[in-house]
Amino acid sequence: MSQDTMQLVIVRHGESEWNKLNLFTGWTDVDLTDTGRAEAAAGGRALKAEGFDFDVCYTSQLKRAIHTLNIILAELDREWLPVIKSWKLNERHYGALQGLNKADAAAEHGNEQVKIWRRSFDVQPPALEAGDERDPHTQEMYRDIPSDELPYTECLKDCIARAWPYFEDNILPEMRAGKRVLIAAHGNSLRSLVMKFEKLTPEEILEVNIPTGVPCVYTFDKNMNVLDKRYIGDADAIAAKIDAVANQGKAK
Numbered sequence: 316m317s318q319d320t321m322q323l324v325i326v327r328h329g330e331s332e333w334n335k336l337n338l339f340t341g342w343t344d345v346d347l348t349d350t351g352r353a354e355a356a357a358g359g360r361a362l363k364a365e366g367f368d369f370d371v372c373y374t375s376q377l378k379r380a381i382h383t384l385n386i387i388l389a390e391l392d393r394e395w396l397p398v399i400k401s402w403k404l405n406e407r408h409y410g411a412l413q414g415l416n417k418a419d420a421a422a423e424h425g426n427e428q429v430k431i432w433r434r435s436f437d438v439q440p441p442a443l444e445a446g447d448e449r450d451p452h453t454q455e456m457y458r459d460i461p462s463d464e465l466p467y468t469e470c471l472k473d474c475i476a477r478a479w480p481y482f483e484d485n486i487l488p489e490m491r492a493g494k495r496v497l498i499a500a501h502g503n504s505l506r507s508l509v510m511k512f513e514k515l516t517p518e519e520i521l522e523v524n525i526p527t528g529v530p531c532v533y534t535f536d537k538n539m540n541v542l543d544k545r546y547i548g549d550a551d552a553i554a555a556k557i558d559a560v561a562n563q564g565k566a567k
């Protein structure tokens with residue numbers, strides 16, 4: 316990397332148990348499926364084949380992202396790298412939709428409503444009731460997080476409001492210092508970063524879907540303008556995966 320450019324690799328976790336069942340997941344802490352583990356391993360091998368190396372890694376507090384990162388690091392023989400976990404990179408909180416089937420929700424509420432819940436910039440899904448068993452305020456995982464920072468639901472705008480300052484305050488300084496950074500996170504926490512990286516409008520981000528387990532490399536100039544963006548892997552297979560994500564919210 317020349318001193319004038321900065322490189323960042325982002326990867327969405329591989330297929331999770333709830334991706335497979337097509338359930339709204341959000342902060343539900345489900346694991347990867349065998350397919351998801353295989354996707355992560357393939358992503359790691361693709362990075363290795365292209366000669367990528369990293370100095371520091373970031374992920375969320377959710378095991379599907381953590382395990383994806385671990386599998387990639389194993390493929391790269393870099394399990395010793397520092398890994399920083401933050402809830403600020405968690406998936407967008409899907410509120411009371413968490414646990415519902417996306418296609419069933421579309422059959423009940425219509426494809427358009429489900430697309431708004433999934434992809435709109437500033438429409439929140441219905442919120443959890445305080446004390447619901449899914450309420451992060453009651454979960455051990457978040458016991459150190461100030462209660463007023465934890466959500467009951469989030470739209471993309473809310474997710475950006477926590478993920479972007481985290482990126483600017485913690486990750487960007489490492490990139491500016493010349494560190495090669497890998498982020499393993501989630502469909503919508505990564506869409507939050509992508510919207511800011513690519514300066515997309517709310518209309519443009521609506522059509523962005525991120526495939527599972529495929530590393531995406533960004534090259535920035537020192538003012539964080541994107542010079543290049545590319546997914547690593549077979550273009551047709553990646554396009555099919557992106558389509559599959561977009562179609563998850565359609566009635567069968």
Ligand SMILES: O=C(O)[C@H](O)COP(=O)(O)O
Pocket residue numbers: 338339340341342406409417433501502503560563564
């Ligand atoms: O939280 C979820 O259900 C997924 O991780 C992302 O879902 P989406 O593509 O429906 O937003």
